[in-house]
Amino acid sequence: MTTESVVAxxxxxxxxALGEVSTNTEEVTSPSATWCTITNEGNANVNxxxxxxxxxxxxxxxxxxxxxxxxxxxSDPGNPDAHRYVLWYHIANDNxxxxxxxxxxxxxxxxxxxxxxxxxxxxxxxxHGDQAQFGLKLLTPTYFYGGxxxxxxxxxxxxxx
Amino acid sequence: MALHKRNLNVVTVLLLLxxxxxxxxxxxxxxxxxxxxxxxxxxxxxxxxxxxxDHWEPGGAGIVHPDTTYETDAQQFTLTVGGNCxxxxxxxxxxxxxxxxxxxxxxxxxxxxxxxxxxxxTYALWFTLSDAAGxxxxxxxxxxxxxxTLGPGDSKQFGxxxxxxxxxxxxxxxxxxxxxxANIQARIILSAVAAA
Numbered sequence: 078m079t080t081e082s083v084v085a086x087x088x089x090x091x092x093x094a095l096g097e098v099s100t101n102t103e104e105v106t107s108p109s110a111t112w113c114t115i116t117n118e119g120n121a122n123v124n125x126x127x128x129x130x131x132x133x134x135x136x137x138x139x140x141x142x143x144x145x146x147x148x149x150x151x152s153d154p155g156n157p158d159a160h161r162y163v164l165w166y167h168i169a170n171d172n173x174x175x176x177x178x179x180x181x182x183x184x185x186x187x188x189x190x191x192x193x194x195x196x197x198x199x200x201x202x203x204x205h206g207d208q209a210q211f212g213l214k215l216l217t218p219t220y221f222y223g224g225x226x227x228x229x230x231x232x233x234x235x236x237x238x
Numbered sequence: 239m240a241l242h243k244r245n246l247n248v249v250t251v252l253l254l255l256x257x258x259x260x261x262x263x264x265x266x267x268x269x270x271x272x273x274x275x276x277x278x279x280x281x282x283x284x285x286x287x288x289x290x291x292d293h294w295e296p297g298g299a300g301i302v303h304p305d306t307t308y309e310t311d312a313q314q315f316t317l318t319v320g321g322n323c324x325x326x327x328x329x330x331x332x333x334x335x336x337x338x339x340x341x342x343x344x345x346x347x348x349x350x351x352x353x354x355x356x357x358x359x360t361y362a363l364w365f366t367l368s369d370a371a372g373x374x375x376x377x378x379x380x381x382x383x384x385x386x387t388l389g390p391g392d393s394k395q396f397g398x399x400x401x402x403x404x405x406x407x408x409x410x411x412x413x414x415x416x417x418x419x420a421n422i423q424a425r426i427i428l429s430a431v432a433a434a
């Protein structure tokens with residue numbers, strides 16, 4: 078006989094409230110590496126994916142103003158019209174200070190552990206109750222309009238391995 | 239015999255069903271699940287002002303005489319707004335101080351007039367926007383520089399007028415200040431507050 082398989086995860090953090098931010102400034106979750114815990118709430122072996130999105134102006138859904146999510150590690154200094162921000166993640170116990178870009182494309186979260194067999198492998202939760210931790214880093218745009226509350230979502234997905 | 243055969247067929251069908259139930263791989267109830275983290279942040283106001291040029295030497299060579307009015311062109315100075323938000327702009331004057339060896343010497347100063355009149359050790363300052371009809375008196379209390387808000391990249395041209403104090407002493411019919419060949423420094427302060 079075969080048991081039923083369930084894919085389900087939970088996140089210990091669902092909000093990161095940064096308050097007022099300045100231009101071209103890095104913001105890091107606290108703690109930096111263990112801020113959010115992903116727990117395998119199902120029983121399947123799952124790979125973890127992550128995806129970001131452009132930040133929208135809160136309360137103005139019809140306004141097109143947004144901070145674009147960067148695809149290249151830079152908020153485009155030198156371009157005052159960029160309004161572009163950057164997001165990274167860091168998996169706990171990976172190389173200290175190693176951050177991987179979060180893009181609008183859903184991509185597997187991969188370990189950064191140079192010299193280890195785990196380096197470059199996909200973050201996997203192998204069974205019910207298995208956990209992994211990660212933190213986030215954000216670089217604000219080099220230029221933005223002041224006084225506007227912006228909101229972005231990070232989508233963490235589990236896919237059966 | 240016919241009954242037995244029919245029962246055997248039923249058993250066969252049941253076994254096949256069990257086989258299917260037992261050996262068909264079980265798919266996950268859902269193939270994927272997600273969690274969402276919401277980031278909220280508010281872009282802070284950043285204000286910057288630039289004034290060019292940032293100095294003026296009345297009297298050309300910088301030599302000024304008592305009880306004399308000096309003025310610039312109305313386009314002499316340009317205020318440019320930087321930052322990331324519209325601003326209300328303000329302007330104020332200040333007492334003029336004696337500068338010796340790069341430091342303020344408190345032994346001598348000119349107070350800024352409150353009414354536009356000069357006096358002993360009292361001088362007066364005005365400003366005008368390039369598109370304004372006349373001068374506005376400056377005191378130490380900030381007043382509105384421009385009646386409309388200015389946004390990033392906006393600029394305004396303006397000029398100033400200065401009336402020096404009455405002479406401290408008169409010699410051979412000519413008035414003089416008490417300090418000769420002295421560097422007197424007056425400041426005009428421009429400021430901005432976020433308008434949003």
